[in-house]
Amino acid sequence: MDNKNKTTILNLTKEEFVHPGNRACSGCGLSLVYRTALKALGKDTILVVPPSCLTVMQGLHPIASTKLPCVNVTFASTGAAATGVRAAMKALKKENVNVVAWAGDGGTGDIGIQALSGACERGEDIIYICYDNEAYMNTGVQRSGTTPQGVLTTTTPIKGKLQEKKDVPSIIDAHGIGYVATASAAYPLDLYDKVKKATTMSGPRYIHVHTPCPPGWSFDARFTIKIGKLAVQSGLFDLYEIIDGTFNLTGQSKKLIGKDKIPVLDYFKTQGRFKSLDEQIVKKVQDQVNAKWAQY
Amino acid sequence: MAPKEFCKMISRSKPGPGDGGNTGSWRVLRPVIDLKACIPVKMNKEACFNCWLYCPDSVVSKTIPPVINFEYCKGCGICAEECPAGAITMVNEATPIEEDK
Amino acid sequence: MHIIESGNVAAATGVKLSRAQVIAAYPITPQTPLTEKLSEFVEGGELDAQYIPVESEHSAMGVCIAASTAGTRAFTATSANGLLYMNEQLHWAVGARLPIVMCVANRGIGAPWTVWNDQQDTIAQRDVGWIQIYCNDHQQIIDSVIKAFRLAQSVSIPVMVCYDGYLLSHTYMPFDQPEQSKVDTFLPKFAPTHFLNPDDPANFNTVTLPDVRPGLDGKMAPGYIEIRHNLQEDLRASLDVYEEIDTAFAKDFGRGGNPFVEQYKCEDADFVAVCIGSLSYQLRDVIDIMRDNGVKIGVMGVQMYRPFPNQAIIAALDGKKCAIVFEKALSYGNQGALYADIKSALYNSKDKPLVHNYILGLGGREIKTRHLLDALNESCTAPETFGDSPRWIGLKL
Numbered sequence: 139m140d141n142k143n144k145t146t147i148l149n150l151t152k153e154e155f156v157h158p159g160n161r162a163c164s165g166c167g168l169s170l171v172y173r174t175a176l177k178a179l180g181k182d183t184i185l186v187v188p189p190s191c192l193t194v195m196q197g198l199h200p201i202a203s204t205k206l207p208c209v210n211v212t213f214a215s216t217g218a219a220a221t222g223v224r225a226a227m228k229a230l231k232k233e234n235v236n237v238v239a240w241a242g243d244g245g246t247g248d249i250g251i252q253a254l255s256g257a258c259e260r261g262e263d264i265i266y267i268c269y270d271n272e273a274y275m276n277t278g279v280q281r282s283g284t285t286p287q288g289v290l291t292t293t294t295p296i297k298g299k300l301q302e303k304k305d306v307p308s309i310i311d312a313h314g315i316g317y318v319a320t321a322s323a324a325y326p327l328d329l330y331d332k333v334k335k336a337t338t339m340s341g342p343r344y345i346h347v348h349t350p351c352p353p354g355w356s357f358d359a360r361f362t363i364k365i366g367k368l369a370v371q372s373g374l375f376d377l378y379e380i381i382d383g384t385f386n387l388t389g390q391s392k393k394l395i396g397k398d399k400i401p402v403l404d405y406f407k408t409q410g411r412f413k414s415l416d417e418q419i420v421k422k423v424q425d426q427v428n429a430k431w432a433q434y
Numbered sequence: 435m436a437p438k439e440f441c442k443m444i445s446r447s448k449p450g451p452g453d454g455g456n457t458g459s460w461r462v463l464r465p466v467i468d469l470k471a472c473i474p475v476k477m478n479k480e481a482c483f484n485c486w487l488y489c490p491d492s493v494v495s496k497t498i499p500p501v502i503n504f505e506y507c508k509g510c511g512i513c514a515e516e517c518p519a520g521a522i523t524m525v526n527e528a529t530p531i532e533e534d535k
Numbered sequence: 536m537h538i539i540e541s542g543n544v545a546a547a548t549g550v551k552l553s554r555a556q557v558i559a560a561y562p563i564t565p566q567t568p569l570t571e572k573l574s575e576f577v578e579g580g581e582l583d584a585q586y587i588p589v590e591s592e593h594s595a596m597g598v599c600i601a602a603s604t605a606g607t608r609a610f611t612a613t614s615a616n617g618l619l620y621m622n623e624q625l626h627w628a629v630g631a632r633l634p635i636v637m638c639v640a641n642r643g644i645g646a647p648w649t650v651w652n653d654q655q656d657t658i659a660q661r662d663v664g665w666i667q668i669y670c671n672d673h674q675q676i677i678d679s680v681i682k683a684f685r686l687a688q689s690v691s692i693p694v695m696v697c698y699d700g701y702l703l704s705h706t707y708m709p710f711d712q713p714e715q716s717k718v719d720t721f722l723p724k725f726a727p728t729h730f731l732n733p734d735d736p737a738n739f740n741t742v743t744l745p746d747v748r749p750g751l752d753g754k755m756a757p758g759y760i761e762i763r764h765n766l767q768e769d770l771r772a773s774l775d776v777y778e779e780i781d782t783a784f785a786k787d788f789g790r791g792g793n794p795f796v797e798q799y800k801c802e803d804a805d806f807v808a809v810c811i812g813s814l815s816y817q818l819r820d821v822i823d824i825m826r827d828n829g830v831k832i833g834v835m836g837v838q839m840y841r842p843f844p845n846q847a848i849i850a851a852l853d854g855k856k857c858a859i860v861f862e863k864a865l866s867y868g869n870q871g872a873l874y875a876d877i878k879s880a881l882y883n884s885k886d887k888p889l890v891h892n893y894i895l896g897l898g899g900r901e902i903k904t905r906h907l908l909d910a911l912n913e914s915c916t917a918p919e920t921f922g923d924s925p926r927w928i929g930l931k932l
Contacts, residue, residue, distance in 0.1 A: 222601030
C-alpha cells in the first residue's frame with residue numbers, strides 16, 4: 139500500500155452502512171470488519187451472503203441491519219450467486235456496481251469453495267470477502283478447514299483439531315486472479331484501503347480477513363483488537379497483497395520484516411481455545427512461523 | 435373482480451436500526467469517557483478517534499467530544515481497551531452515571 | 536417458419552425467442568445439446584444474453600437465482616442427477632418467488648448410472664413448489680418454453696418445462712418456429728417490482744420468524760408460514776393464469792387449447808389410459824388398435840403436473856369405468872405418484888372410475904406396443920380385480 143494514499147482515522151468517512159442494534163455479539167470482529175469494508179465499498183454495492191454469522195447480523199424479517207441491497211443465498215452457492223448478480227448487471231447495462239460476496243471461512247474454504255473456484259476460473263467481475271474466524275461460529279464453534287491445529291472446538295472438544303489450517307488465500311491465488319489480499323479486523327484502515335483498491339480493479343478480487351471471535355475463541359470481548367494484533371505481530375497471520383502474481387507484505391506485517399516478533403505462545407495464551415496445546419505443537423508452529431519469515 | 439395480485443408476500447427486509455432490539459440492555463459494563471483525558475477534547479481538534487474507529491457497532495460518534503449511543507452500545511469494552519489516553523473506563527452498569535446522581 | 540430439428544434445439548429456440556437475459560447451465564446427458572445450442576446462439580450474436588458456463592448444476596441455479604433477484608430473465612436446463620444436485624436451490628428459487636424457467640430432459644436417476652429416459656427426476660421434485668409442464672412433442676416444447684416465461688413472471692413462480700430424454704430431446708421432428716415479433720408481443724419484458732437495487736436497498740430472503748413481526752413502519756410483516764401459504768395460494772391460482780396464457784397463445788399462434796390434459800378419443804370412452812409425456816402419443820396407436828377390436832378406450836396426457844389440475848382431471852375421468860395410469864416413475868415404497876394424485880383428485884367425485892397403475896420404462900427400458908396392449912387388455916377385461924398395487928410392465932425376472 140502506497141504510504142501517501144493511506145487512509146487515516148481522520149479522513150476515514152463518517153458514513154455508516156450498518157445500523158446499530160443488530161444481533162452481532164458484543165465485541166464481534168465481523169461487525170468491525172463489515173462496518174469498515176462497507177465504508178470502502180460505498181452505496182453502489184450489491185451484497186451476496188450465504189449462511190454465516192452475517193446472516194444473523196443482517197437481521198430478521200422485515201428489518202435489515204445493512205443499508206445496501208443484499209441477497210441471502212444457499213450455503214454452497216456464494217460464488218455462483220455473485221456471478222449471477224454481475225451477469226444481471228451486465229444484461230441491464232448497470233456496470234458501476236460493486237458485486238460483493240461476503241462469506242465466512244466455512245462458506246468460503248469448505249462448503250463454498252467449488253462455486254468460488256468456478257467464479258475465479260471464469261474471471262467473474264466480483265469482490266469476494268472472506269471473514270475468517272477460524273471455525274463454524276454461527277452453529278456454535280465447530281472445527282472448519284481454517285481452524286488452526288490444536289484448537290478446541292465443539293467437534294474437537296478434547297484433543298483439539300488434529301490438522302493444520304487450510305491456506306485458503308493461496309488456493310484462490312492459484313487461480314491466477316489479479317488481486318488476493320489478507321487483512322485483519324485489528325487493522326481496519328489497512329482493510330479499508332485494500333477493499334477500496336479492490337473496487338478500482340476488475341475481475342475476481344479476493345480479500346481474506348482474520349476475524350477474532352470472542353465467544354468462539356474464548357476471550358473477553360474487549361480484547362478483539364488486541365488479539366487480532368497479536369496474531370499479526372507474532373508473524374502467525376500475515377497481511378499481504380498479491381497483485382497480478384506479485385506478493386508483498388503490507389502494513390504491520392511489512393514493518394515486521396527483519397524484526398524480532400512476539401512469540402506465538404503469547405498469542406495462544408490469550409485465548410481459551412488454545413488451552414490444550416502441548417509444547418510440541420507450540421514449538422512446531424513457532425518453527426513454521428520462523429521458517430516462513432526467513433523467506434520474506 | 436379485480437385481477438388477483440400475485441407474490442404479495444416475500445421475505446424482503448428494509449434497513450433500519452435496532453433489529454436486535456435495544457441492544458444497550460445487553461451491557462454489563464458501561465463505557466464512561468473522562469473528557470479531561472480524551473485527546474480530541476483536550477486538543478480541541480479532530481484527533482485520535484480510536485474509540486470511533488474500533489467500535490464494532492458504530493455507536494461512538496466521530497465528534498468532539500465523542501458521544502456513545504447507549505441505546506445500542508453492547509458494552510464490549512473495545513473502546514476502553516483501545517483508548518490510547520486511558521480516558522474510557524468500563525463501570526458496572528448498576529453504577530449511577532454523573533447525570534443520574 | 537417450419538423447421539426440422541431436435542427437441543433440445545426446439546427448447547433452445549424457445550429460449551432465444553423469449554429473449555432470456557442470463558443463462559447458466561452445466562452439461563448433462565441428454566440435456567447437453569440444448570446447452571450447446573444456447574452457447575452457440577449467444578456467442579454467434581443471435582441472442583443478447585449472458586451465458587455462464589458454470590461448474591455445477593447447483594451453481595447454475597445459483598446464478599439464475601441471483602440474476603433473477605437482480606431483475607433479469609434467467610434460464611437453465613438439466614437432467615436427472617443434475618436436477619437432484621440443484622434440489623435445495625429449487626426450493627430457494629420458489630421460496631424467493633423468482634420467475635426462472637428451466638428445461639429438464641427427463642432421465643432416470645442413479646444409482647446405478649443410467650443415462651436413459653424415465654421421469655423419476657422431475658417427479659421426485661413435485662413437492663418443491665415449481666410449476667411443472669410436460670411436453671409430448673417438439674412443437675409443445677418450443678411453445679411451452681415461451682408460455683412458461685410468461686406464466687413464471689405473471690405469478691412469480693419458477694416453471695420447469697419437461698420433456699422425455701432421447702425420445703424427444705434427441706429425435707428430429709418438424710415444428711413451427713414462431714416469429715420473433717409475435718413472441719415479443721406475447722411475452723412482455725420482465726419488469727419486477729422488487730429487485731436488487733442500490734437506490735432502494737433491501738435484504739432479500741432474510742431469516743424469517745415463526746410468527747409475524749412488525750416492521751419499522753409499524754406494519755405487521757408476515758412470518759414464514761404466511762409466506763408459504765401465499766405461495767400455495769398463488770400456485771393454485773396459477774392454473775387459471777396458465778389457462779388464460781394458453782388461450783392467448785392459441786389466439787396469437789393458432790396452437791394450444793389443452794393446457795392441462797390432452798385427450799385422445801376420450802369422449803365416448805369407458806377406459807382412459809393416462810400418462811405423462813411422449814408415451815401418450817405412443818399410446819394413441821395402441822388405443823386405435825383396441826378401438827378396432829371394439830374397446831371404447833381413449834388416452835389422456837397430463838400436461839401440467841404441478842400445480843395439479845384437479846378440476847381438469849375430474850372433468851376428464853369422472854363417469855368413466857376405469858383410468859389406467861402408466862408411469863415412468865414412482866414414489867418408492869408406495870405407488871406411482873401420478874396414480875396417487877389422480878385417485879386423490881377423484882376421491883370426492885360422485886361417479887369415480889376404478890384406477891389402475893402400471894410402472895414401465897424405468898432407466899430407458901423399451902416400451903413395446905405389445906406390452907401396452909397386453910396391459911390395457913388386462914385392465915379392460917377384469918377392471919374390478921386389479922387391486923391397488925402397481926403392476927410392472929416388461930420386467931424380465
